[in-house]
Amino acid sequence: xxxxRNYTLNFGPQHPAAHGVLRLVLELDGEVVExxxxxxxxxxxxxxxxxxxxxxxxxxxxxDRLDYMGMMCTEHAYCLAVEKLLGVEVPERxxxxxxxxxxxxxxxSHLMLIGSHAFDIGAMTMILYTFREREELFDVYxxxxxxxxxxAYYRPGGVYRDLxxxxxxxxxxxxxxxxxxxxxxxxxxxxxxxxxxxxFDRFPKCCDDYETLLTENRIWKQRTVGIGVMxxxxxxxxxxxxxxxxxxxIAWDLRKKQPYEVYDRFDFDIPVGKNGDCYDRYLCRMxxxxxxxxxxxxxxxxxxxxxGPVITDDHKVAPPKREKIKGDMEELIHHFKLFSEGFHVxxxxxxxxxxxxxxxxxxxxxxxxxxxxxxxxxxxxxFIHLAAMDELARGHMIADVVALMGTLDVxxxxxxx
Amino acid sequence: xxxxxERLSQILRIVLDGRxxxxxxxxxxxxxxxxxxxxxxxxxxxxxxxxxxxEQLADLCGVDYSAYGNGKAACEPxxxxxxxxxxxxxxxxxxxxxxxFSIDDNFPVLDSVCDxxxxxxxxxxxxxxLFGIMYSGHxxxxxxxxxxxxxxxxxxxxxxxxxxTEMRYDAETERVIYQPVTIEPRENAPRVVREAxxxxxxxx
Numbered sequence: 001x002x003x004x005r006n007y008t009l010n011f012g013p014q015h016p017a018a019h020g021v022l023r024l025v026l027e028l029d030g031e032v033v034e035x036x037x038x039x040x041x042x043x044x045x046x047x048x049x050x051x052x053x054x055x056x057x058x059x060x061x062x063x064d065r066l067d068y069m070g071m072m073c074t075e076h077a078y079c080l081a082v083e084k085l086l087g088v089e090v091p092e093r094x095x096x097x098x099x100x101x102x103x104x105x106x107x108x109s110h111l112m113l114i115g116s117h118a119f120d121i122g123a124m125t126m127i128l129y130t131f132r133e134r135e136e137l138f139d140v141y142x143x144x145x146x147x148x149x150x151x152a153y154y155r156p157g158g159v160y161r162d163l164x165x166x167x168x169x170x171x172x173x174x175x176x177x178x179x180x181x182x183x184x185x186x187x188x189x190x191x192x193x194x195x196x197x198x199x200f201d202r203f204p205k206c207c208d209d210y211e212t213l214l215t216e217n218r219i220w221k222q223r224t225v226g227i228g229v230m231x232x233x234x235x236x237x238x239x240x241x242x243x244x245x246x247x248x249x250i251a252w253d254l255r256k257k258q259p260y261e262v263y264d265r266f267d268f269d270i271p272v273g274k275n276g277d278c279y280d281r282y283l284c285r286m287x288x289x290x291x292x293x294x295x296x297x298x299x300x301x302x303x304x305x306x307x308g309p310v311i312t313d314d315h316k317v318a319p320p321k322r323e324k325i326k327g328d329m330e331e332l333i334h335h336f337k338l339f340s341e342g343f344h345v346x347x348x349x350x351x352x353x354x355x356x357x358x359x360x361x362x363x364x365x366x367x368x369x370x371x372x373x374x375x376x377x378x379x380x381x382x383f384i385h386l387a388a389m390d391e392l393a394r395g396h397m398i399a400d401v402v403a404l405m406g407t408l409d410v411x412x413x414x415x416x417x
Numbered sequence: 418x419x420x421x422x423e424r425l426s427q428i429l430r431i432v433l434d435g436r437x438x439x440x441x442x443x444x445x446x447x448x449x450x451x452x453x454x455x456x457x458x459x460x461x462x463x464x465x466x467x468x469x470x471x472e473q474l475a476d477l478c479g480v481d482y483s484a485y486g487n488g489k490a491a492c493e494p495x496x497x498x499x500x501x502x503x504x505x506x507x508x509x510x511x512x513x514x515x516x517x518f519s520i521d522d523n524f525p526v527l528d529s530v531c532d533x534x535x536x537x538x539x540x541x542x543x544x545x546x547l548f549g550i551m552y553s554g555h556x557x558x559x560x561x562x563x564x565x566x567x568x569x570x571x572x573x574x575x576x577x578x579x580x581x582t583e584m585r586y587d588a589e590t591e592r593v594i595y596q597p598v599t600i601e602p603r604e605n606a607p608r609v610v611r612e613a614x615x616x617x618x619x620x621x
Contacts, residue, residue: 041562046578048547049571053578055606084444236472236507239536252507344611350444351503351514353475360475364503368486370610379476379503387539416562 006034009398013042017120017402020412024389026398033401036393038386043416051376055342056082056156059373064150066378067414070109071141072101073356074414075154078376080260081352081363082156085345088317093308094158095261100299101144101153102354103292104196107203108137109357109409110285117282117406118214121223121399126213133206136199143167143192156343157318158311163303165191197300200293207289214282224278228392228404231276238391239384242359243288244408247273247281254355266295278407317343342371358382358409382414422447425511428468433459448514456517457528463504463513464533471504471513474534477541479548484574486610498525498550519550529554547572578602 011024018024021042027035047066051059063074076098083090115130138148143164145151153160167188170181187198214220230240235248245252253270255263271287273280311318315334324331345367353362359381366375385408392404426440426447436455441448451459463471480499495518502515519525529552530537541552542561549570552558560567569576579602587594 041560041564044562046571049576049578053602053604053608087444237535239474239534241475250507257510341606341609348443349446349448349514351446351476351512362476362503364476364478364501366480368610370608371606372608374485375480377476377478377480377501379478383539383543384536387536391535 011401013039017405019116019405019410020415022386022405022410022412022415024401026393026401028398031397031399033393033396033398036390036401038389040383040386040412041416043412045417047417048376048378051373053372055371056345056373057338057342059376060155061150061152064152065413066380066417067109067356067358067361067382067411068149069112069411070105070357070361070414071150072098072105072154073109073354074361075152076102077352077354077356077361077363079154079156080354081350081365082345084350084352085348085365085367086156086317086343087346088157088312088314090158090261090312091309092262093162093303093306094310096299096302096306097159097163097310098154099261099263099266100196100296100303103295103299104137104140106292106357107289108134110289111137113357113406113409114210114214114282114285117403118220120402120406121220123213123217123220126210129206129209129213133199133203139168140192140196140199143195155311155318157314158309160311162310163192167192167195193300193303196296200296200300203293204290207286211286215286221279223400223403224282224407226275227278227396227400228407229275229277230388230392234391235276238388240359240388241381241384242356243281243284244359244381244385246270247284248276249274254353254360258353260352260354266298268292268294278403281407344369344371345373353379356381358411358414359385361414378417380414380417382408382410382412383417386410386415419445421511425509425513429513432462432466432469446512446514448516450516450518453517453520453527457530457533460502460515460530460533463515468509469506470508471506473505473507474502474530474536474540475505475512476503477501477530477537477544479544479550479572481548481572481574494522495520497522498548500527500544500550502530525550527552531555546570549573 007028009026009028011026012018013021013023023039025037025039026033047062051062060075060078063078064071066074111130111134115127118126141151142148145153145160169188170176170184172181187195230248232248232250235245249272251270251272256270268291271284273284319335319338320331325335347367347369349366351362351364353360361381362379364377364379365373368374393401422442426442429440429449436451436459438450438452463469478501480501481497482499483497498519500517504513504515517527519527527550529541531541539561541555542558544550545552545558546560546562547570563571569581579598579600581598582595583598584593584595
């Protein structure tokens with residue numbers, strides 16, 4: 001009889017299916033995983049420490065770099081925390097803009113996830129389609145903030161500026177013919193809102209296409225149905241939130257249950273799964289994109305009809321308008337003070353949680369009255385979800401680990417902070 | 418919302434009675450503080466009591482209070498390292514913040530709540546890694562975020578932002594080496610705590 005040996009296998013830190021830098025130490029019995037021990041921290045940049053040395057405003061761009069797949073949502077939690085401490089009133093229009101961009105971010109994050117998850121377990125085509133749509137949403141980010149990935153668009157007190165009236169257009173080059181250019185720029189003739197509306201008119205059809213490729217796909221179902229099953233009780237105890245919890249059948253969504261901003265004014269549903277496996281979580285995410293489309297449509301409608309300020313006029317928190325700085329001494333002082341010393345935040349502590357595409361993302365901020373945070377704690381969903389890797393992977397085959405990595409929706413900027 | 422918070426604080430006052438050191442309600446959130454000796458029992462009550470039912474531990478983190486208020490109020494003994502828990506009850510839809518201070522500042526220890534909420538496992542490892550708070554009863558208290566073989570606890574207030582060691586590739590020996598840091602922390606805007614009413618000119 002041949003000798004049977006157990007193997008310990010290093011998955012990563014550089015593995016295409018690890019979604020970043022994860023070293024996963026797998027103890028195997030043949031092809032069956034006996035224990036999975038994720039070693040994280042390879043992308044640890046000490047964000048929590050760094051925020052303690054920056055003014056409250058200077059930390060906003062750090063938030064983009066946490067979950068670099070759901071940039072504006074992480075900014076949102078941070079701004080909510082600061083606003084809660086300051087007691088600043090955010091203009092209504094800014095709230096709607098935030099909700100709209102949160103949902104756009106959710107769609108972007110889910111597109112990335114579904115594309116790469118399918119890619120990891122063998123469906124190459126998916127990522128090409130989802131990235132096609134994601135690219136246009138990046139253009140939306142760029143139009144509104146000037147940056148594709150790290151916008152720093154949300155600021156304590158509102159958003160940096162109002163939605164632009166024009167969309168940037170493709171310029172003629174020797175690679176693009178006149179007719180092709182016309183075709184590309186067709187949706188970009190109007191304002192940003194027109195562009196977003198045109199996109200989300202088209203988007204449900206795109207979702208149908210993804211579903212045609214995956215939902216009833218035999219291989220996809222073989223790889224995901226019954227993999228990584230989590231019971232609702234266990235999911236709660238393990239700290240699961242977002243689609244990971246909803247996939248197990250618990251209808252818990254902060255947008256509905258503890259509404260922040262103006263989410264209580266929107267009409268949308270929370271999709272829940274039944275079996276708590278990878279397939280149900282995929283279905284939840286798919287449906288969430290459709291629900292986001294509904295919310296975005298309602299936002300566009302409201303934003304069209306309600307012009308107004310987008311950032312608070314309390315100049316102790318947000319800078320005054322450029323024209324005013326040039327002509328008014330008081331405003332000049334405000335501007336100077338804001339960008340040198342920064343604003344002071346009253347003493348206290350708050351916990352601001354939002355429904356991030358991946359789950360509950362929260363910022364726990366402690367202020368001692370200084371111009372810099374005393375302590376910022378970033379509660380990320382990915383960190384908690386990855387902790388369950390061991391429990392999910394036990395007893396599964398080694399190939400299923402890749403399916404689990406996908407369904408957990410981990411992004412290492414967010415896990416390692 | 419505030420009626421709900423009132424109800425929660427009333428229940429907490431009744432259920433935790435003598436074990437409650439303080440209960441504060443601020444900005445729509447409730448913070449309670451308990452002693453390190455009661456911590457585990459209180460956590461169990463919070464999870465299991467039918468009227469509280471905090472079945473999910475949203476977050477557990479450490480805080481170092483040694484430099485609070487610019488260090489003017491240098492913290493009293495036993496008030497340096499706090500562990501802060503944020504709990505969520507899905508049944509009652511409310512949240513609670515629980516704060517516990519470790520008694521010994523030189524060797525902060527606290528009971529582990531891993532048995533109550535398995536999600537505390539990695540959070541406690543992180544608090545241990547970054548603050549050096551020990552959790553007795555934790556089965557696997559290894560460092561989690563910092564490098565293998567890292568020395569020190571980086572989120573403590575006496576740990577410099579630039580750290581103590583840096584890593585680079587050495588062309589001569591053809592390997593990665595560790596050496597003392599060559600950069601100095603730079604501060605563009607100093608940290609200040611202003612007195613009350615600072616900059617108040619009287620006109621808006």
